[in-house]
Amino acid sequence: MNGNLVVSGLRNSVISVRTAVALGACMWPLVGYADVDAIPENHHVIPAKGDLVGQNYQVTANKEDTLIDIARTHNVGYEEIRSANPEVSIWMPGEGVAVTIPRRHILPNVARTGIVINVAELRLYYYPEVGEGEAPRIETYPIGIGREGYNTPLGITETTIRLEQPAWYPPQSMRQEAAERGDPAPAVVPPGPDNPLGEHAILLDIPGYLIHGTNQPDGIGMRASRGCIRMYPEDIGSIFDDIPSGTQVNIIDQPIKVGADEEGAAYVQVFKTFANDESMTETLKEMLVSQSLVVEGTLDKLDDERLGELFEQPDDQLKLLSSLYKMPNGSGDEPTDGSGMLKDFLTRME
Secondary structure (H helix, E strand, O other): OOHHHHHHHHHHOEEEOOHHHHHHHHHOOOOOOOOHHHOOOOEEEOOOOOOEEOOOEEEEOOOOOOHHHHHHHOOOOHHHHHHHOOOOOOOOOOOOOEEEEOOOEEOOOOOOOEEEEEOOOOEEEEEOOOOOOOOOEEEEEEOEEEOOOOOOOOEEEEEEEEEEOOOEOOOHHHHHHHHHOOOOOOOOEOOOOOOOOOOEEEEEOOOOOEEEOOOOHHHOOOEEEOOOEEOOHHHHHHHHHHOOOOOEEEEEOOOEEEEEOOOOOEEEEEOOOOOOOOOHHHHHHHHHHHOOOOOHHHHHHEOHHHHHHHHHOOOOOEEEHHHHEOOOOOOOOOOOOOOOOHHHHHHHHO
16 A cells, blocks of 8 residues: 555544644744644653643544554554554454544653653653753654563663664574574675665664664564564654764663643553552552652552552553542542542542
């Protein structure tokens, strides 16, 4: 399928574009952009208050679209689009079907510098350096990472060398496996359509590990590599020249994220990759207190049964923390963050 036609068709099919995004774009410091419309949707000003960026929205599928086509057009990965649309067919969503685009993110709870890769959510966050007087910004991209047995290593490292049109040298272990299958692998794969590194590669200061493009973009948002970090070709192409050698890269595994929006409403997000055990509820409570989202004395108002369901059936989606509190006796009211504010709800329970 022609990629340009897919992009054009899907963009014309948007049925709900968030007012908040439009307002955010209008307030963007127009450094490096000729006009507001040119600002990519995955670029955000970091809010002065809060930890959330972006907004979810919906588009309408065309007859020829697959869910994977829609994911790439809107810069999300396979797992993200599937989790946000569990009832929608991956290969034939159907003409006129509404598809949710999960583009709201809680920023990881680590230093906001350089590149942050959260393997639990299959997503990369890039904090570019800004000039004096410019607002701090964040760019975020879906990625593919190492499959089982080839886990992407965690820790802080840095970028070293950037390679355009790289050659690929299959590791000895892969060549040996291929030979045992009776399908010998070449010692080197030159640049071109058969090269799994794509057209751009950024080497890390971890021997054998790279951030690179791909010749199989359908695998973005999956755990399918031998440990390297894959990006859509257009994504790594867009940041390739902007990431200098020596940029810090922090590879983390945060399967639970918490944060607040600019109005103070708290959110929780649990990814399907976490290892569930009885300590998860306490871990979440510790995170809420340490990030000043909840006062320690109010933790007993959290509903342990609801928390248990959250961990037993994680779905990668952001949830209001207020939905996880016990209901006041004799009240059918749902606690709300935002205008009602969680604080008011808790006061009623005392």
